[in-house]
Amino acid sequence: MTIPVSKIETLLGVLTIKLNEDNFVKWNYQLESVLQRYDLYSHFDGTSVCPSKYVITESEGVTTELTEDYRHWIQIDKSLLSLLIATLSDEAIEYVIGCKSARDAWLSLTDRYASVSRARVNQLKTELHTIHKGGDSVEKFLLRLKHIRDQLSAAGFKLSDDDIIIAALNGLPQEYDMIKTVLIARETPIALKEFRAQLLSVEKNIES
Template structure:
């Protein structure tokens, strides 16, 4: 009888080992009976399950909406809740709503205050509908503000163009003043250093009594 029992245990152990992955096999090395191997596997995967559950709970209660839409954010939370429920954890609808409100940005402060101040519970369906309405209102307000700012910018550019259209244009900078660089609509002949020399020569030739001006070293 003992020999038959040993053979049966070895057969069961071999069958169990045949169904395990390489990673799982490492945890039953040294086990002599199928009961011992099964106990080792239970202990190992129980620890993994607890760690996974804790990770899911952390993700659930710290999730942030970020750039996601309200609908996508709620779907992400529902997916985590379903995993927790599958692992044997209880997650109520109110837990889901609190987690969602915690992860909403500042733009949803008003709806957050309204939901938290309710005396009666709200269904997940109605909660999602109110969040979608708040999201649409936020998007509409941002769009209106953007259009107003664009209109103000265009109006300012138009006013600047009209105010600059009636003024003449002065070409040149202050360093060129007095050197014949002023360009305007006047028909006056520009005064240059060449004309100055011609003018002085004519004055000198007009009479012997006129003293030639001194211009420095020639």
């Protein structure tokens, strides 16, 4: 059962991320998670179809009276559209002006922000292959790699854990040469979680 219309506006309190040029993946993840929790995401992905608008009777056929299902569906959809708009930056709002439904607004935003241009994809791939840890902590370095991975994923380019590990190893400074040698010589793959743990351990030893 879907959440009552009166309750939808209360969801804004948990939707803390406003969509802008650089955070579509995070914004989408939060929005989708919250709406799926309350069985409302179907208005965005198109699986919830608008019911018949007018009442049909045997004596009159199609009347001008609106069906209760239609009234309720429209109330829910307009409330979700308002909720969606409230999570947008001033720039992002420009792409939903004129949209009549939550689905239309969602498609417009996805087309604008999830469809990364070829030039942007090539830039992200270059960043992946040339990234260096520098003065960042291991945690921050891996988060930078994850950010690149997420953006490529949103554009339809999937990266494996091995791709991320190789990129990370190439970007580590000389202090990590020993662990780099050990990991490269491994005959079995290493999980990303274990890889992170080993780098954090080396970082701790270096600091001490």
